[in-house]
Amino acid sequence: MVVATYNAAGLRARLPGVLDWLAENEPDVLGIQETKVVDDIFPMAEFEELGYSVVVNGQKSWNGVALLARGPITSLRRGFQDDLFPEDARIITGEVNGVTIINTYVPNGTALGTDKFEYKLRWLERFAKYLGDNFRPDQPLIWMGDINIAPTDNDVFDPKRHWGKVGFHPDEISRLEKIVNWGLVDLFRMHTEGPGNYTYWEFTIPGSVQRNLGWRIDHIYATKPVAEACIRSWIDKDARSAERPSDHTYVLAKIDI
């Protein structure tokens, strides 16, 4: 099966492009982040007409995640499902074809020294606990989404300039490493080394796409049983140049199961 992740930065603005992309690429699973739409008016029917099951965890104006799959989505969980943590719409979990899929929109962090940066760190710690409490590293599991962290020098343009800034800060990276060390493999990095492979190019930098001034902050991770079956993972950079694009693009992985 082919799984994909996409930060839409407002799904209603992106809807025609996402529908075209789905029809062309036909992934079995798509995790969408930053849908920015409440569940009542989520464009369910448009995706269902393409043959997808749709589950959503949305809120007004900000955040919001959705999970699409060809075939049924079972064992649905919205949020962390407890009262231990502030509940905004950043995580949705479902099971597709025997594989647990967790789709997350990790907090951006905004700026060092702010409550939002501390929230990002706490959210990552909460996610580590969610994994450990609910799942095992020997079961088939995929964690995908906008992780909002560049893990290494190769994952951001001009790493010397950006080191220690939001998105490339040691406190974020250490928390991500703790999550990954639970038993996950970065599927893109399993197949491709080196700099210049990005998933996000800022709107506010003129010519960022053409100059490839980007970040690899959208990731697909998997437990060993899935990673061993992953035969390819790639970034669809062309979609970042489509009409009315998001500032992110699609990341995909093909898994031989």
Add this chain to the structure above:
DNA sequence: ATGGTTGAATGTCAA
């Protein structure tokens, strides 16, 4: 360089 652009909502925040 503390700007720049975009979406959701329609003033202004978040990214």
